[in-house]
Structures are given as C-alpha cells and as structure tokens.
Amino acid sequence: xxxxxxxxxxxxxxxxxxxxxxxxxxxxxxxxxxxxxxxxxxxxxxxxxxxxxxxxxxxxxxxxxxxxxxxxxxxxxxxxxxxxxxxxxxxxxxxxxxxxxxxxxxxxxxxxx
Amino acid sequence: xxxxxxxxxxxxxxxxxxxxxxxxxxxxxxxxxxxxxxxxxxxxxxxxxxxxxxxxxxxxxxxxxxxxxxxxxxxxxxxxxxxxxxxxxxxxxxxxxxxxxxxxxxxxx
Numbered sequence: 001x002x003x004x005x006x007x008x009x010x011x012x013x014x015x016x017x018x019x020x021x022x023x024x025x026x027x028x029x030x031x032x033x034x035x036x037x038x039x040x041x042x043x044x045x046x047x048x049x050x051x052x053x054x055x056x057x058x059x060x061x062x063x064x065x066x067x068x069x070x071x072x073x074x075x076x077x078x079x080x081x082x083x084x085x086x087x088x089x090x091x092x093x094x095x096x097x098x099x100x101x102x103x104x105x106x107x108x109x110x111x112x113x
Numbered sequence: 114x115x116x117x118x119x120x121x122x123x124x125x126x127x128x129x130x131x132x133x134x135x136x137x138x139x140x141x142x143x144x145x146x147x148x149x150x151x152x153x154x155x156x157x158x159x160x161x162x163x164x165x166x167x168x169x170x171x172x173x174x175x176x177x178x179x180x181x182x183x184x185x186x187x188x189x190x191x192x193x194x195x196x197x198x199x200x201x202x203x204x205x206x207x208x209x210x211x212x213x214x215x216x217x218x219x220x221x222x
Contacts, residue, residue, distance in 0.1 A: 033209070042199060042213065045209045045211065048209055050208055088154060101144075101161030102210065104157075107155075107156075
C-alpha cells in the first residue's frame with residue numbers, strides 16, 4: 001500500500017540558509033499535517049492543510065511557511081535557519097471523509113550547522 | 114489548550130510480561146490515537162480509538178471519553194515492542210493533534 005513519502009530523508013544546512021522539505025500524502029487523503037520533533041521530545045504540531053487550504057496553525061516560526069499544491073503534495077519552507085531548528089520533521093496525512101487516524105511519513109532529519 | 118498526560122514516563126519489562134500504559138486528557142476530544150515510535154524514529158499508528166475498545170494482535174486499547182482517559186495494553190511483550198508510545202488527541206473543531214510526552218518502553222530479552 002502507498003505510504004506518505006517525505007524527501008529528503010536527511011538534510012544538512014548552514015545557519016541562515018534556506019531549506020525546503022517535501023511531503024507526498026497517501027492518494028485520496030485530503031489533509032496534510034507537519035510536525036517538528038526535537039531530540040527526546042514529543043512531536044510538536046506546526047501547521048495543517050485541508051483541501052489545499054491552511055486549516056490550523058501551531059507554534060510555527062514566522063521564518064517557516066508551508067503550502068499544499070493542486071496535486072495535494074505539501075512543502076515546508078524554512079528560511080534563516082538557526083541551530084535550534086535541527087530536528088526531525090514529520091509529515092502526516094489523513095482522509096477526513098473516512099477518518100481512521102494519521103499516517104506518518106518517515107521524516108526528514110534536518111541538521112543545522 | 115488541551116493537556117495530555119501519559120504514565121508511566123518510563124517502563125522496563127522482561128520479555129513476555131504484560132503492561133498497561135495510560136493517557137489522561139483535560140477536555141473533550143474529537144479523536145484519540147496511539148502511536149509507537151520505534152528506535153529508528155518511525156511513527157506507526159497503532160489505534161484510532163475515540164471511544165470503546167479495539168484489539169490488534171497482542172495490543173489492545175480502551176478509551177473512556179466521558180472520563181477522559183485511554184489505556185493501551187501490551188501483552189506478552191517482545192523486544193521489538195521497545196520504543197516510545199505516544200497518545201495523541203485532537204482538539205474539538207480543530208485540525209491539529211496534540212501529543213503527550215510519551216511512555217518510553219524497553220523490553221529486555
């Protein structure tokens with residue numbers, strides 16, 4: 001069965017650089033969620049999209065932005081990267097029409113040096 | 114916002130033992146999910162369980178929404194059960210799910 005695809009799996013950036021993370025949800029899923037997980041912490045909600053419109057927002061820094069495209073894939077753009085942005089970034093998707101929970105991708109491990 | 118508390122924070126089991134993990138939440142929720150994060154970091158959805166009881170192999174879960182808690186039962190634990198178990202709840206009317214701090218489980222061979 002198709003899963004949630006995230007790319008890249010690993011990313012190393014320098015401070016003040018920009019990073020773009022991509023997420024391809026499960027086909028037919030209409031909602032995408034982004035989470036940030038620091039070492040030893042629980043995943044923190046960043047932002048979600050339902051049918052290509054932003055549906056909810058969490059503690060997402062102003063330096064971050066995200067969008068969902070017409071093919072339902074989503075991108076998280078992170079600018080002016082800081083050391084503290086180093087974390088595991090997860091994308092999840094779900095189908096609101098027949099909600100059965102979230103399916104998470106394998107995550108992108110971002111390291112800012 | 115809604116608060117999610119999980120207990121115990123850490124648990125060490127001998128292979129073959131049973132355990133119960135608890136999740137308390139502070140307000141009415143739209144739904145509740147249990148996840149397992151394995152040592153490689155993958156988050157696996159175990160149960161979507163807004164109420165009632167579900168079973169999947171050696172795992173089962175019960176949510177009593179009116180009393181604002183959920184329980185995850187692991188029977189005959191195996192070393193591959195090691196990792197962090199998260200309870201996550203969705204705010205009513207929202208599109209975001211809040212995670213508890215997790216229960217870190219280590220199963221010894």
